Amino acid sequence: MASARDLQGVEGLDGDTKACLLDGPLEAPIATVKEKWRLLPAFLKVRGLVKQHLDSFNHLIETEIQQIVAANQLVKCDA
Numbered sequence: 001m002a003s004a005r006d007l008q009g010v011e012g013l014d015g016d017t018k019a020c021l022l023d024g025p026l027e028a029p030i031a032t033v034k035e036k037w038r039l040l041p042a043f044l045k046v047r048g049l050v051k052q053h054l055d056s057f058n059h060l061i062e063t064e065i066q067q068i069v070a071a072n073q074l075v076k077c078d079a
Contacts, residue, residue: 030036044052 030039
């Protein structure tokens with residue numbers, strides 16, 4: 001179960017979201033896609049949609065593009 005310290009900020013969340021959060025430790029992975037969709041409104045309320053988009057873009061630039069470039073070091077030009 002989540003502790004009182006872990007539950008800061010859950011006031012004002014709907015019953016389904018609270019139930020999903022209170023099912024187990026907050027570090028536990030979300031088991032199903034249905035549970036992930038239930039948590040989405042709370043996630044957006046806490047983090048915000050713009051913050052999520054910026055974080056996702058930064059992850060792409062800082063991590064994923066570098067991995068793609070490293071995996072494809074040899075680039076051939078057909079021109």
